[in-house]
Amino acid sequence: MKNIANLATSSLLASVASAQVVQWDIQRRENPKPRLSKRADNSVEEIITNERMRGGYFASCTVGTPAQELTLQLDTGSSDIWVPASEASICEDSSQGGGCTFGSYDYEKSSTLDVLNNDFQIAYVDGSGSRGDYISETFGIGNIKLQNVTMGLGLDTDIAYGLVGVGYALNEASVSQTRQIYDNLPVVMRNEGHIKSTAYSLWLNDLDASKGNILFGGIDTEKYTGNLIRVNIDQDQRVQNYTSFQVRLTSLEAHSSSGEDALSSSNFPIPVVLDSGTTFSYLPQDIVEQIWTEVGAEYTIVSNDGSGVPLLPCDFGNSGNYFSFGFGGNGGPVIKVGMDELVIPVQGKFTSGQYAGKDACQFGIQNMSSDPFLLGDTFLRSAYVVYDLENNEIAMAPTDFNSTKSNIVAFPSQGAEIPSSTPAPSQGATNSGPNNDPDYSAGRGFQSGGGGSGSSGGSSGDDDSAASLPPALDLTQFIVMGASMGLMLFGGGMFLLF
Structure with a gap:
């Protein structure tokens, strides 16, 4: 919502x-x-x-x-x-x-x-x-x-x-x-x-996880891998104060067995709000077009008003491919989000086109027209995130999925730094992302280069499907669709509910 x-x-x-x-x-x-x-x-x-x-x-x-x-x-x-x-x-x-x-x-x-x-x-x-x-x-x-x-x-x-x-x-x-x-x-x-301090850490675990937690006043060093790296939260310029957990996404790369692609956006560094209350993630139109081409997602009309969702075969979630989200410039936290966390079941099948007969799933990254952009649960499950409301910082590290160990470290005092964390060394520098080429094309693509059961029949960089992508959602159209959206899909010609 x-x-x-x-x-x-x-x-x-x-x-x-x-x-x-x-x-x-x-x-x-x-x-x-x-x-x-x-x-x-x-x-x-x-x-x-x-x-x-x-x-x-x-x-x-x-x-x-x-x-x-x-x-x-x-x-x-x-x-x-x-x-x-x-x-x-x-x-x-x-x-x-x-x-x-x-x-x-x-x-x-x-x-x-x-x-x-x-x-x-x-x-x-x-x-x-x-x-x-x-x-x-x-x-x-x-x-x-x-x-x-x-x-x-x-x-x-x-x-x-x-x-x-x-x-x-x-x-x-x-x-x-x-x-x-x-x-x-x-x-x-x-x-x-x-x-002791107004801060908490969030560990959602994976999509099918039996257990995760939010920990107020501390961190759990057994719930992440690597190092916790801090980035600054953006001030709300309207009020010159802090109102949301907005940070800067400075790079996004697609990784598959055929190589990697650095994705571009005119919005880099992209302001994103880390929000557990949003089921999917919403990024600028220009970078979402590249993402959908990479994974072979097809935008499908699902209602009479022309609105739709990106869909792809469910078995694409087994490919082992992933995206790397970078924050705070060089040396900042990098979070890998696998396709298994981005492919959401919706109980339906493709009835025509290149995916005809395959089980259809909704893709967890969608398009939006203007900031604040949102990184919801489809991103947050892959990250261990510490929200520090005293120092206006967020620390992130890759999550340790399904960890059974615990080592809780409390904040020692009000305003203390996030325990076991270091600051991103380059976040003060301007960063426009690793690839700002307006002629970028997803040359390899997740599906065109192999990898996993979804490696055949997907989109490649030569596919022109991006040209037919829908206009980005704006705030007057935005609906947090949630995983239950799959139960409401109907019509569209290409996609049919059971």
Whole structure:
């Protein structure tokens, strides 16, 4: 989701506590009941689910006294907690499997409710939204309870679950409504002494992973490989302050068994927001054309209004090919994203063309017309990312998929540097990317040069399909489609749902 007023995006995770860190573990939902376990460091681990069909990552939390259990979506791209009210019409409608199946909040049953005002209102570019009251309530994560947490109460909402935003306070919905800022979840954790510094690390693990986590107040050195390298977060020039986790993408390369291609863009260095609440990733039109040609993706119309999605055969995910995303110039962090993380099932087949009869999947990188561009879950699963809201820095390293070890290092004090990290040495220099040739053509292509089961029948650099690519999405068209988009596809002539 994308907050219209603040140009923010959405999604969130949840829960473990110790004296200096609070960790929320992520697990693909097998059982609707969360499982808690005591850890050796006296913290508590709570399972968080990867809801592939809804899109996004969800966490079990409690609200109110006595505690009411809800499952909320974790979002680094927004900054508010909000919960659906049990009296909201969408929660009361249980017909055809509807209703708020992830839980809702009954304010009449809580003794700790304090209504602050009726100014809560948040809207998303797909037309959905929520409005109601700002309230102060008890908020539970694992074995810790936070007192007097400000959150929104969705009395009138068309979204059947709430969200937990952990972004900058300046990105709160209240800023656009009343210009008021309040202490949001990461700040409250620091103020109440559960963490030393307003910072957290995110480990989503791979697409099919059973477990991952977000760790407040520390890092886990067993969840990444190589070195953590820091880059600066961009200031929002409109307000001369920090409102989102925007950094600079300075290079992008495609790697296959036939070689590598350095991709070009007139937008380098590309401003990108690292957002766990966006299922796919959205980059400028000029570089996306090259990416789609590399992988053999075909833009397919899926609705009567002419909108569509990039599709490709599902077996292309087995090719072993990958993209390298570079940040902060030479010596900055480089994250490899494999095709297995970018090929998303949509339950359909190609009915004509070069891929006729093959199972169709949606490709995880899509096009957008203007910044801020977004790197969502299709990128973030391959990166271990530390968000430092005190020093306005982000550190990244390649993720260690399915790691079973843990070594948690807490931030020693407020404002301390990210542990075990070094700064990108060249990020102050201008970097226009490794290839700024306007005549660039994906000369090798992932599929034309071999590699994996998808090596035959794909696009090559001589293919002219890029010329027929759609216009880039702009903010008025942008919809965060999520993995559930596959269930909604219809028509298009070339693609047919089962």
